[in-house]
Amino acid sequence: MKRNTWQREAVRQALGDNEGFVSAQSLHSSLRVAGSPIGLATVYRALADLAVEGEADSLQSIDGESLYRACTPGQHHHHLICRNCGLTVEIEADAVERWAKSVAAEHGFTQPNHVVDVFGLCAACSVAADPSRP
Amino acid sequence: MKRNTWQREAVRQALGDNEGFVSAQSLHSSLRVAGSPIGLATVYRALADLAVEGEADSLQSIDGESLYRACTPGQHHHHLICRNCGLTVEIEADAVERWAKSVAAEHGFTQPNHVVDVFGLCAACSVAADPSRP
DNA sequence: AAGCCTAATGAGATTCGTTATCAATAATTC
DNA sequence: GAATTATTGATAACGAATCTCATTAGGCTT
Ligand SMILES: [Mn+2]
Ligand SMILES: [Mn+2]
Ligand SMILES: [Zn+2]
Ligand SMILES: [Zn+2]
16 A cells, blocks of 8 residues: 655655756755755655656656656646756647647547647746846 | 768668667667677767758657657658557648747747657557457 | 878767665554 | 554666767878
């Protein structure tokens, strides 16, 4: 049976405190900095569980790192993610949903799924990266 | 200046011979099996170059591995991929391109790029999975 | 054809994210 | 409280990708 541990709860809460996608390593690091003695393997396990249970969204960053974010369950949506700081904006786009379904149907594909993520530099990170163009 | 080597050409051709997305490692493996003494690092470098030059498409597999596929150069496009057999259809969608750019700009994000992939079951695999609904 | 310059190669080392081990711990049940 | 066993975590192990650097060879000049 599944047991409730303070470690799982700490990961759940740390995810919720963060507004963007974070890696398991950085989440572990911030937990340790905050005084928690939680182990790295436990953070990986908790995040994987949360993702399976639908309490977290996960995605592969451009360089293959797994990133996680607390997920408001229920509504399907996509994300606009800052490559630098992880700031994330939730995006709904019915037009994209319809497009994905129709393009699948046009080619005879069934049970369509889609991965739609937009990456960029958020306003703050854009200024930091190129102060000459505010 | 850029030099033409048989290694680059071997990678380009091996990519073209392959129907779907392949990893650098498996491409290197098949090249070696075919008798080529090409090195692994060279395969990685050639694939990265081909992707930059638009001659190859790349995507991150579910487990973070980079996969490559020969690409008809010139036009930016996305893919409709069969989850079962790997059959891939190239798709163009200017509306999605414009949407990705505008949604980034609306939120102050710069240097946008996007990941847009549609997965499903191709016609053949749909029939195989559910023969009662042809 | 021969030399020169240097981009490209590749075997091996290295990095780094992630997973496996396994003895110790602690959550749950009785 | 005792027993059971899921969970933890320090560490080792793994694997994809990159780096190092001595060597090779492409392209150009003479
Ligand atoms: Mn969607
Ligand atoms: Mn596109
Ligand atoms: Zn940012
Ligand atoms: Zn198929």
